[in-house]
Amino acid sequence: MITGSKEGLGHLGRFTSAASAHLNSHLQALTETAGRHLLDIGQNTSVQRMQPPVTVQGMNSTIVGTSTQMADEQDCHSTITCYTDASISPDGPNTQPRFAGIGIVFVNMQGDPGNKLFIKAIIKDASSVIMAEAGALALAARIAVSMGYTNVSFFSDSSQLVQFLSTHDHSHSPDWRMKNFTQEYDNSTASIQSNLYKINRAENLVADSLARNALPLASTVHQPFSLDCSFRAHESQCPMFQALKSVTTTMHSVWLLAASCC
16 A cells, blocks of 8 residues: 555545535435435535545555555546445444445536536345445446546545455455346456545535435335436437446346436
8 A cells, every 4th residue: 555645635636626525516416306316415415625645556546545646647637527325224243135225426527518427226135334335446446437537536435346346356255145236347447447536425415416316216226217417518319328238238236226417
């Protein structure tokens, strides 16, 4: 692991700040049109500035966790940021596999205004909290590839998952049952430039809200998922529709509930 001080923020600080600004600027519109969009995030919800991370070399991507000059130099040019989270009941001694709600947010830093994707999904038979978090990240990586994104920075608030993915040896998983998800993430990110960042839960509010909103809807998973696009540049065709359709045919343990492009 490469450690560093908080002095080398530079471009990375501005990069993460810009990503947060993009989300904050959209929250009010998302709240006002809750009937059309995925959920009422709430008037007091905001995305705070993320703490810049320390870089760790992973198998197929750069994993980061608190500020360093190397992260600053490598990651400030990412054009897509992605925030993931999972909502699931706590683990226990006799916990059975259960549903987990998934929330994913993509922010395209190109264009003015930038394009955002908000996605809600359900994972069936999640055996642990970390398995659910791995499922969220795997789904996000698969969607990123399907969308044709080539340079993505992923953000997760799961310390254990980020630490595991930072190792070269993935044979000693915290939960062997999440192997399919971590392999899916590795396979997807192998074809693109990507970075994985650990952020605090308080800095992942939108993805968290989506995940929490998705979990109670597990009983509706057999219904067609809802898609909505209000992005002006996609008047003729939204690439999200076809991208998500391809994902549903390959990840059978994940059910998409709703997605909004704006």
